[in-house]
Amino acid sequence: QVQLVESGGGSVQAGGSLRLTCTGSERTFRSNSMGWFRQAPGKERVFVAAISRLGYHTWYADSVKDRFTISRDNAKNTLFLQMNSLEAEDTAVYYCAATEHSDSTYYARMASYSYWGQGTQVTVST
Numbered sequence: 001q002v003q004l005v006e007s008g009g010g011s012v013q014a015g016g017s018l019r020l021t022c023t024g025s026e027r028t029f030r031s032n033s034m035g036w037f038r039q040a041p042g043k044e045r046v047f048v049a050a051i052s053r054l055g056y057h058t059w060y061a062d063s064v065k066d067r068f069t070i071s072r073d074n075a076k077n078t079l080f081l082q083m084n085s086l087e088a089e090d091t092a093v094y095y096c097a098a099t100e101h102s103d104s105t106y107y108a109r110m111a112s113y114s115y116w117g118q119g120t121q122v123t124v125s126t
Contacts, residue, residue: 003025005022009093012086017083019083020096020120023079024098035050035113036048036095036097037095037097045110049061053102058070067085079096088126092122093122096117097116099114
């Protein structure tokens, strides 16, 4: 069974930084591209960033481009999301997910992802 576990969330002031981590099984990381999504209170879950299976290619939502960085360490079965210059609008539950799709046109779609973590809360205060 695939399990993804996020950590690293917390409360931070606007302008601050957080680094989210997602760990899973070797099988999950070896076979899948990975993504981060987030869900703010009362809103739908939306795409944040994605990274290809070997980590050579990344994609970002316009709202986080140049502030967030997605990366992965397949040797440690770990996915990261470095979040800088955080804004109040970044407040949400953040989820990592795994997809077997290798076509990047699928990466922004929730339905493309077969496996999800339980989420970690990020709260940005002004």
